[in-house]
Amino acid sequence: MNISVRNCNLWYGDFQALKNINMDISNREVTAFIGPSGCGKSTFLKILNRMNDLVDGCRITGSFHIGGVDIFDKSTDVNLLRKKVGMVFQKPNPFPMSIYDNIAFAPRTFGVRKKAELDRIVEDSLRRASIWDEVKDRLKKSALGMSGGQQQRLCIARALAANPDILLMDEPTSALDPISTGKIEALMSELKQELTIVIVTHNMQQATRIADKTAFFYLGELIEYDTTEKLFSCPTDRRTENYITGRFG
Amino acid sequence: MKSIYGFVHVREKLMRGLFLACALFSVVALATITVFLLANGLPFIAEIGLGEFFGTRWAPLSDTPAYGILSMLVASLYVTALSVLIGVGIGLLTAICLYKFCPRWLVSPIRQMVNLLSGIPSVIFGLFGMTVIVPFIRDYISPSGVGYGILSSALVLGIMILPTIVSVSLDAMQAVPGSYFEGALALGSTREQATFRVMLPAAKSGILAGVVLAVGRAIGETMAVIMVVGNSPEMPVSLFQSVRTLTANIALGATEMKGDPERALIATGVVLFVFTLLLNTSFSLLKRDKTEKDDRKSRRKGKNSTPVAPAKPGSAKEAQS
Numbered sequence A: 001m002n003i004s005v006r007n008c009n010l011w012y013g014d015f016q017a018l019k020n021i022n023m024d025i026s027n028r029e030v031t032a033f034i035g036p037s038g039c040g041k042s043t044f045l046k047i048l049n050r051m052n053d054l055v056d057g058c059r060i061t062g063s064f065h066i067g068g069v070d071i072f073d074k075s076t077d078v079n080l081l082r083k084k085v086g087m088v089f090q091k092p093n094p095f096p097m098s099i100y101d102n103i104a105f106a107p108r109t110f111g112v113r114k115k116a117e118l119d120r121i122v123e124d125s126l127r128r129a130s131i132w133d134e135v136k137d138r139l140k141k142s143a144l145g146m147s148g149g150q151q152q153r154l155c156i157a158r159a160l161a162a163n164p165d166i167l168l169m170d171e172p173t174s175a176l177d178p179i180s181t182g183k184i185e186a187l188m189s190e191l192k193q194e195l196t197i198v199i200v201t202h203n204m205q206q207a208t209r210i211a212d213k214t215a216f217f218y219l220g221e222l223i224e225y226d227t228t229e230k231l232f233s234c235p236t237d238r239r240t241e242n243y244i245t246g247r248f249g
Numbered sequence B: 001m002k003s004i005y006g007f008v009h010v011r012e013k014l015m016r017g018l019f020l021a022c023a024l025f026s027v028v029a030l031a032t033i034t035v036f037l038l039a040n041g042l043p044f045i046a047e048i049g050l051g052e053f054f055g056t057r058w059a060p061l062s063d064t065p066a067y068g069i070l071s072m073l074v075a076s077l078y079v080t081a082l083s084v085l086i087g088v089g090i091g092l093l094t095a096i097c098l099y100k101f102c103p104r105w106l107v108s109p110i111r112q113m114v115n116l117l118s119g120i121p122s123v124i125f126g127l128f129g130m131t132v133i134v135p136f137i138r139d140y141i142s143p144s145g146v147g148y149g150i151l152s153s154a155l156v157l158g159i160m161i162l163p164t165i166v167s168v169s170l171d172a173m174q175a176v177p178g179s180y181f182e183g184a185l186a187l188g189s190t191r192e193q194a195t196f197r198v199m200l201p202a203a204k205s206g207i208l209a210g211v212v213l214a215v216g217r218a219i220g221e222t223m224a225v226i227m228v229v230g231n232s233p234e235m236p237v238s239l240f241q242s243v244r245t246l247t248a249n250i251a252l253g254a255t256e257m258k259g260d261p262e263r264a265l266i267a268t269g270v271v272l273f274v275f276t277l278l279l280n281t282s283f284s285l286l287k288r289d290k291t292e293k294d295d296r297k298s299r300r301k302g303k304n305s306t307p308v309a310p311a312k313p314g315s316a317k318e319a320q321s
């Protein structure tokens, strides 16, 4: 699914958090958002599955299309949108229920009742998130008993169970150890064969490792957006250069 | 200088003794009440025998006195169960509504009004039940034309326990991490689905603790019940029939009975006391179960885990008064 954003402005009350952003994100690629804290990366990410709808006093202008569909159109079902555009949060947030029930949550929400089919979806999603072997013997155990890295991969599996076209990840590894981080990065390279991934990251090495394209945000503006290689090897904007060479942020 | 130190030292000792005495006071009070109840109640029960004590005939002042409390025990249980059903039904839905489904500006006023409800003396609830609920049930609902009874009492008590249910459930739900709610929405759930399938189950034990508190309050309530339950010591067979609860039984007889009848009342008190004990124990078990779970969780996850739905100690006190 291609994502196309035109003239995006966003205000939290009087504070303008995003300023006239234009961006096209292509299908089956990993796109990374980088930039100093508070520059609007999460905010922009959350527009794409309309999680900003929950924020009081948040006002958005511009046009936003995913797969050609206007996501803010009145006829767009926001719940279906969120099913199609999955999200993984910074802090792993498995529900306080069994591993199985966590994964089966989205399918059940959308009406899958048959045990055999749920079993199939659960196994399939856990395999796609490469965590099946670790949890297959304790599917009925609470998800809260897993390690942080496992919890995060469980959350990825849970999102995959909704069968999304796009996966949004907001600093998914910032709370994890290097080994878990490596596992999740490997997972992303696999998943991009089948879906579009947008990831916010604080870690520039991570962006260079996994992202096809990288976007640099600064103070609510999209400063530079290019292939990862180009953006890191010869940035065109001074602010990008300063940031990636570590002079601020 | 030395004398000042000495003075400070003595004062500190005195204060500590005072604190200890105060702390012991409630222990002593509890022990005294327990001893009083058991010492007077148990011998009486033993004298007349369990069979007679849990019989259905209560006629302490007749020529052939009988001290069976079974019908009052059953009435107490009926009234309590029904009132908790009503209170939990309405209260839980109120809490859910306040949680995410009503305009923000309405939450605080509604919450405060619900809390105000908990400050109203029970005799006023009784008065209200007597002059409004009982006539209403008599005229419009009761098939037998009797307004007093289990249904009226359950309605009055249901209203009385609402504040406990609402505030404890709301606290429990608000203590559930908001990230669960976001996570559920991000998977395509509606707000209703997120609330009923994630938040409510996560708040379950906190809510249950609130229900136990409410049961305790309902079974122990006396004044309001006396005014609407009718007070005939008969075995309940209908919702619309004058019956008597254990609490009403004690209160009604307490001022005029002497001798064996009075001991019978104390024995009734023992039964009530046992119920309260059971409820309190299950409440602490619920709470301990909860804290242990949280402890285990936070030990695993490090320091930044959020406890899920602790029962507010404040609400506990308020509900047991």
Ligand SMILES: Nc1ncnc2c1ncn2[C@@H]1O[C@H](COP(=O)(O)OP(=O)(O)O)[C@@H](O)[C@H]1O
Residues within 6 Å of the ligand: A012, A015, A017, A035, A036, A037, A038, A039, A040, A041, A042, A043, A044, A055
């Ligand atoms: N819910 C909110 N209400 C008000 N301001 C917010 C809210 N969320 C974020 N902001 C502000 O918007 C700006 C961008 O935030 P965010 O998108 O979270 O930044 P980033 O993810 O790049 O660190 C910050 O200045 C932040 O303070």
Ligand SMILES: [Mg+2]
Residues within 6 Å of the ligand: A041, A042, A043, A170, A200
């Ligand atoms: Mg962020």
